[in-house]
Amino acid sequence: xxxxxxxxxxxxxxxxxxxxxxxxxxxxxxxxxxxxxxxxxxxxxxxxxxxxxxxxxxxxxxxxxxxxxxxxxxxxxxxxxxxxxxxxxxxxxxxxxxxxxxxxxxxxxxxxxxxxxxxxxxxxxxxxxxxxxxxxxxxxxxxxxxxxxxxxxxxxxxxxxxxxxxxxxxxxxxxxxxxxxxxxxxxxxxxxxxxxxxxxxxxxxxxxxxxxxxxxxx
Numbered sequence: 500x501x502x503x504x505x506x507x508x509x510x511x512x513x514x515x516x517x518x519x520x521x522x523x524x525x526x527x528x529x530x531x532x533x534x535x536x537x538x539x540x541x542x543x544x545x546x547x548x549x550x551x552x553x554x555x556x557x558x559x560x561x562x563x564x565x566x567x568x569x570x571x572x573x574x575x576x577x578x579x580x581x582x583x584x585x586x587x588x589x590x591x592x593x594x595x596x597x598x599x600x601x602x603x604x605x606x607x608x609x610x611x612x613x614x615x616x617x618x619x620x621x622x623x624x625x626x627x628x629x630x631x632x633x634x635x636x637x638x639x640x641x642x643x644x645x646x647x648x649x650x651x652x653x654x655x656x657x658x659x660x661x662x663x664x665x666x667x668x669x670x671x672x673x674x675x676x677x678x679x680x681x682x683x684x685x686x687x688x689x690x691x692x693x694x695x696x697x698x699x700x701x702x703x704x705x706x707x708x709x710x711x712x713x714x715x716x717x
Contacts, residue, residue, distance in 0.1 A: 501691060501692065501693055502659055502660075502691060502692045502693070503692075503693055503694060504535070504692060504693065504695070505532065505535035505536045505631050505695075505698075506535055506536075506538070506539060508536050508631065508660075508679070508692070509535065509536040509537060509538060509539035509540055509629075510539045510543075511659070511679060512536065512539075512540055512657050512658075512659060512677065512679065513540045513542075513543035513544070514543075515657075515677055516540060516543070516544065516627065516655075516657060516677065517543075519544055519546075519627065519655075520543070520544050520545065521545075522625055523623070523624045523625060523652075524544055524546040524624065524625045524626075524627060525546060525549060525619055525621055525624050525625070525626055525627070525651075526540050526544065526546050526547070526548045526549075526627050526629060527548075527549055527550065527551045527621075527626055527627065527629065528548060528549070528551070528629050528630075528706070529550075529551055529553060529628070529629065529638065529639070530550050530552065530608065530612065530698075530703045531697075531698035531699070531700075531702065531703050532630060532631035532632075532698055533629045533630040533631055534548075534550075534698065534702065534703050534706040534707070535631070535698065535702070535706060536629050536630065536631050536658075536659060537629040537706070537710075538706045538709055540627065540629060540657065541710045541713065542710070542713045544627075545713075545714070546627075547619050547710065547711075547714060548619075548706075548707065548710035549613075549618075549619040549707075550612055550613065550707070551570065551628065551642045551646060552570065552571055552605045552608055552609055552612075553568055553569065553570040553605070553638055553639075553641050553642040554568065554569055554570075554602070554604055554605050554638070555567075555601070555637065555638045556568055556569060556594070556597045556601050556637075557597070558583065559589075559593060559597065560587070564583060564635075565580055565583065565634075565635045565637040565638060566579070566580050566583045566584050566587065566589055566594065566597075566637075567579045567580050567584070567594065567598065567637055567641075568637045568638040568640065568642075569598050569601050569602055569641060570605075570641045570642055570644065570645035571602065571606065571609065571645075572645050572648060573648075575602055576641055576644045576645050576648075577598055577641070578637055578641040578644065579594070580635060580637045583635075608700070608703075611700055611704070612703050612704060612707065616707070616711075621646070621649040621650070621651045622650040622651065623650065623651070623652050624651055624652060625651065625652060625653045625655065626646060626651035626654050627655045627657050628642060628643065628646065628654060628655070628656050628657065628673075629657050629658065630658050631658070631660075631688060631692075632658055632659060632660040632661060632682070632688030632691060633658050633660070633661035633662060633665045633666070633669075633682075633688075634661075634662055634665065634682060634686065634687070634688055635662070635664075635665060636661075636662070636664070636665030636666075636668045636669055639656065639665070639669060640668065640669060640672060643656070643669070643672045643673060644672075653674045654672075654673045654674050654675075655673065655674060655675045655676075655677065656669060656673045656675070656676045656677070657676075657677040657678075658676075658677075658678050658679075659678070659679050659680065659691065660678065660679065660681070660682055660683075660688060660691040661676075661678045661681070661682060662681070662682040662686075663681060663682075666678065
């Protein structure tokens with residue numbers, strides 16, 4: 500299966516999540532890529548959409564390869580990908596410096612994306628966590644650890660595409676996983692999409708605005 504774009508993937512996912520319509524649901528996107536997948540789901544379920552601000556900690560020599568991830572909160576949570584750290588011989592100081600840099604980016608995005616918006620409460624609600632795909636799983640794992648501190652009643656992970664390795668790691672972390680297809684043997688999420696542009700800060704803000712407008716419309 501190849502998705503036309505993130506919106507198409509979100510619409511297909513939304514159809515598989517129909518049973519959650521009418522429940523006390525919050526759709527939680529991992530920006531930037533997850534917002535265009537999450538928006539059709541939020542619209543379909545008539546649910547609010549918010550963000551979980553988490554950042555991959557990439558290798559200094561290969562930024563796209565995650566050696567960990569970090570999520571902000573009262574106490575920031577860091578997840579280490581020990582296999583990547585080990586074979587790349589990354590020392591603690593290098594890892595900590597990269598984590599600090601990504602935390603600063605989280606703070607920038609939080610002010611830009613969520614500043615002035617009313618917080619969406621998560622405690623006691625069904626949290627549907629959405630991204631455009633999962634390769635290593637480090638970023639999503641950090642996001643879920645941070646989400647648990649906010650006490651949702653149930654956590655559902657919904658993604659169009661994911662690697663089997665990542666799914667095996669995440670199954671015990673959530674109540675349910677909804678995934679439409681396995682990651683390409685080539686190992687890149689983008690190969691599952693015909694159109695897969697990098698999203699911008701403006702795209703994230705526009706998606707949040709559209710989700711808020713959908714809730715207000717009759």
